[in-house]
Amino acid sequence: MANSKHAHLRYNILDYCFRNKSFGFDELLKVVNEGIAELYPGEGISTRTLREDIKIFRDKENGFAAPLPEKIRTLKYTDPNFTIAKRPLLEYEQYLIDAAQQLLSRFENHPKYNKLAEALIKFQDEEEQENDAKQILFYDHNEEYKGIKHLKPLYLAIKKKETLKIFYKSFKDKEPLVFEFHPHILKQYNRRWFVFGYNKTVERWQHIIPLDERLISFETLEDVNYLDSEKDWKFFFRTMVGVTRINENxxxxxxxxxxxxxxxxxxxxxxxxxxxxxxxxxxxxxxxxxxxxxxxxxxxxxxxxxxxxxxxxxxxxxxxxxxxxxxxxx
CATH class of the missing domain: 3.30.70 (Alpha-Beta Plaits)
Structure with a gap:
């Protein structure tokens, strides 16, 4: 039986590795353990666990049926478009989803869990459609929105107080802008996400960056002191509609x-x-x-x-x- 501790984190790291580069086994083990240690300091997996994970990736009946060739020293998908995110849930993953919904039902009258319960229902409805089940939920979403991929990395950067190097190109810019950015808060408005922070390059606090195609990429700046904000963000957003703040009037x-x-x-x-x-x-x-x-x-x-x-x-x-x-x- 595969080691279930941090399993989904391991699978996401491996999926990213297999899609982007050829890795030897020892190199892959190092990358996975570094990824786990970022969120869980001092923890990691053994050689045996990584071998079991790779078996699950290759398994066509009870795994992800990933295109990972056998008996090759380096590991990489032969199909560059493959990702486990597009695969159906594994049996135990579906069990965890069902168990989570049952747990949340005990708190159905507590507003704290409303958003999570809604997200689980949406997720289950989409999974059932994969099996040709009748669609029940039709909810409002932006199908062209690509910026959601930046949400988790930025969330982790804020949590870990990391300074970033931003590559950004507005609709009017001919060349991308590059600047030092200290992220402080994420805000959703009108089905889109925005990150607020300090733009050190132009010395602007509460600088706003939309999470869409204008945000080309970003990377962590090592050995650069993170500048935090003392802004009362709840008050900041309660005195405005949306995200645009030109003045304080x-x-x-x-x-x-x-x-x-x-x-x-x-x-x-x-x-x-x-x-x-x-x-x-x-x-x-x-x-x-x-x-x-x-x-x-x-x-x-x-x-x-x-x-x-x-x-x-x-x-x-x-x-x-x-x-x-x-x-x-x-």
Missing amino acids: VERVVLRFHNGREDYFKTKPFHPDFDFHEENPNQVFFDTLINKELVQQILSYGKDIEVIEPDVLLQEMREHTKAMQQFYET
Whole structure:
């Protein structure tokens, strides 16, 4: 029986190795143990465990059926497009998923586990579709979003307080920008992820990088002191809609809804600290920064919303509606 301790971590490391380079057995053992030690200092696996792992990769009935040739000193997939991420769950992996769902059912009334329970249900639904089962869940997701691959490495970099060398190319840049970056926080907005941190090269705090095709790559800078942030990130995000922060000018925003749309706003508010006017129940107010995400949220209500104040936001909405009107003039 294969050693189950850190099994999924080992499999992910091996899958990455087999896809990218030819490894000898001893070199492969070193890479796997270094990967385990990063998260679990002082731990690793034996030669025997690695041999058992390779057998599971090659096993066509109870393993991953990976294209790893036999009796060759170096190990690498013969099919460059193969990855275990595209393979069905192994029997014991499905058991672990089922066990996790059963465990979570004991806490189904605890909001702390809602997100995880939702993720497990989505995962199970997609797995069942692999077996031609009827699709039950149709959820909102961005099929073109490629930036999710950066999420885990950046999460670990923040956790380990690592300084990064970023290679980034905006849609307008002709050549990639390279800069020293100290990551502090990850934020999701509108089905996309962003990382905030300190851009040492231009000395900018709360520098934001979208996790999409503009982030070409990044690597760890060794022997560079990590500069942490003392920012109150909860307050930082509660005083804004979205992720764009041009200034620190918090304004009182007052909106008036029409056609009963204030009821819809109650079910999905785009600002957490809102309140309704006592005398005018169709008016909502909150304190926030004026940015493009706020404007986009207001525009999403079309003719069913009206900006009452502040004047700076009112003027911006006038400019937007005036420009839009030109598109539809006959």
